[in-house]
Every structure is written in structure tokens, then in C-alpha cells.
Amino acid sequence: MFITFEGIDGSGKSTQARLLAEALRMGAQDVVLTREPGGSPGAEEIRRLVLEGDPDRWSAQTEILLFTAARRDHLEKTIAPALAAGRIVISDRFADSTRLYQGITRGDLRAQVDALHSLMIGREPDLTFIIDIDPAVGLARAFARNGTEERFEEMGEAMQHTMRAGFLALAAEFPARCVVIDGARAPEAVAADVLATARERLA
Incomplete structure (x- = not known):
């Protein structure tokens, strides 16, 4: 099974992806935990290009x-x-x-994203968890990390509001694979809901 985590910056999706991997491994499942952009040597090199530097470094089309x-x-x-x-x-x-980031928030480019995805990727996840949180809270969390990969966070709260609405719209568009999880709770409570859903799908 191919499981993905999505959400605005600072939503806690990275933590939840790690917690799910740990829980499934404790249940003797063979799990690969990865990330995007990245997850392979070549992709990690591209990650540095797109997540660091000035917010206006690349056009949306180049980012796609x-x-x-x-x-x-x-x-x-x-x-x-x-x-x-x-x-x-x-x-x-x-x-x-x-x-969302390139297809909706930076122009009406969703059709281009989907066309390129169909041509070069050709598959969707089996299950997608969308960790939903208030954009102001998420952005504060993201900046508190004091990391170097803040290019998209620096585009501001308005973009995060657009992203949140976009993720909820995607959940409605792909209801068979998308599950919205309330991320405004303690990480342990969020993780319990995620694990319960994952186990149900795996069964």
C-alpha cells in the first residue's frame, strides 16, 4: 500500500507520517518512510533547489x-x-x-500539473491523510523550526489559507483515497486516528 500525508506547512504531517511508520513497524509491517521533494539521491538534490532561496527564485511553471x-x-x-x-x-x-502549491496558489496551472503527472508519474496513492489545521497556527509552527527550507512559508499566511481550502477541496474530489484528520489536537490523538484508519484499509 502507498500512503501519503498532505497538509499546509506546520500541520504536523511529517510527525504523523513518522508515527504511523513506527506503529506499523511495531506490528511487524515492512515500511519505507520517505518524503517529497526528495526520497532518492537525485530528488534530494532537486529539493535543495526548490525549498531554499528567495520566494521568487522560480516561476510556477519551472517549479512544476x-x-x-x-x-x-x-x-x-x-x-x-x-x-x-x-x-x-x-x-x-x-x-x-x-x-496546490504550483497548480492553484501560483496561477491557474492545475491542468498542466495533472497532464504532466499523467504523462510522467501515472499513479496515485492508495490512501492520503490530509492533516487539517488553522493556517495561522501552522505558519507559526513552521517558522518556529528555524530551518533553511522556508521558501514557501515566506510566501505568507494568505497562501496557507488558499492551500488549506485547496486540500479540503481535494478531499472532496478524491473521497475514495483522501481522509481529513483534525490536526489541532495532541499529536498522540491525531496519530491514534491515523493508525486506526490505516489498519482498517490494510485489512
């Missing part, structure tokens, strides 16, 4: 190409081999983030 290139390498080197070996793959972000 860069993220798709990273995703293709990730798919070839990490995701597809693990799934073929019968492992569970859990990824912190996948194509839904590109559909």
Missing part, C-alpha cells in the same frame, strides 16, 4: 517541472521498487502538494 522531475526519480528509485517487493510506502507529500 522541477517537482515532477524529483517525483519521477523518487518513483523509480524508491517507491516503485518498495511496492513491488510488497512493502508499505509512507510518503510525506506527493503529487497533491504540487497540484
